[in-house]
């Protein structure tokens with residue numbers, strides 16, 4: 001029964017990937033335009049929810065990672081092979097869990113890649129999500145994928161906002177939430193260290209435009225709106241270089 | 246029987262200190278009774294983890310609302326590191342009821358030059374009644390240490406002229 005279930009999931013996810021990859025970006029844009037009503041996420045970090053994610057099985061997560069073809073974009077060990085996709089190695093299990101849940105619930109949308117993830121997550125159970133979360137969390141924070149580089153000069157320029165924030169814009173220092181080593185924090189503040197700059201910029205621009213809206217009380221959207229494109233790019237290089245050897 | 250020798254100077258100071266304590270209590274009681282100044286006491290529980298899923302503190306329910314009697318209700322959330330909505334505007338010399346809850350840890354909310362000052366304890370709804378007498382722009386400041394970004398935790402309050 002269990003094996004059968006797993007098989008179904010594989011079939012579903014393959015079909016979903018194929019369908020999503022064929023879908024036109026126009027469709028994705030249309031979907032994003034439909035404003036989702038209600039809360040920005042259905043996930044709430046009650047004690048039971050935290051315990052549930054903490055008890056995820058990383059070995060089963062590893063199995064899912066290859067069987068559901070997560071690895072084709074996010075890598076075998078959670079390090080994305082290109083800058084287009086996020087690396088998930090070392091990511092907080094709570095964050096991975098929340099994102100998968102938000103995709104499934106249609107709460108995270110607004111881009112072509114989000115459309116793909118919405119399809120992929122339809123057949124997933126909460127247990128699958130917790131298991132995958134623990135699998136990625138079991139790795140160290142990633143170094144950049146080969147071929148993706150960061151610009152040290154740009155990284156330097158962003159230090160003021162990252163370390164000191166900007167009171168005039170009501171922006172707290174990035175590191176007060178995301179950690180001084182970009183490691184993230186309880187419960188679902190994501191790790192940023194080693195994230196490919198391309199993906200970082202894409203994400204911040206989606207927050208800035210409001211296309212991505214699964215941050216509770218708009219906390220990230222409000223910050224992103226005050227940042228210039230240059231600042232976003234500088235921050236991307238700062239966090240990308242964090243785990244550089 | 247041993248007697249304790251108390252120097253007249255010591256005796257005088259004992260009376261002075263006793264007098265000061267009485268004066269301080271008198272001042273507190275006077276303000277509490279006559280000016281109605283007291284720590285806000287509103288015991289109303291709420292699940293902070295599910296705040297965004299609650300009826301009152303849902304994301305689209307926050308902000309300033311005018312009541313039928315002309316007073317205003319301000320519904321806000323304190324979360325690391327800000328008060329949401331980040332910018333609100335209320336009229337001067339009008340009764341305001343602030344209802345605020347925390348999404349995470351202990352915060353405080355304080356508006357300078359007003360009696361708006363309360364702790365925002367996770368698990369509880371804080372309620373403060375006030376009237377702003379001065380027009381202008383004021384910060385809402387978090388005055389309970391809540392984490393590394395605490396000193397950046399403030400938002401903007403505009404107190405506008407008489408209502409139209």
Ligand SMILES: [Cu+2]
Pocket residue numbers: 325326351352353387388389390391395398
């Ligand atoms: Cu605070």
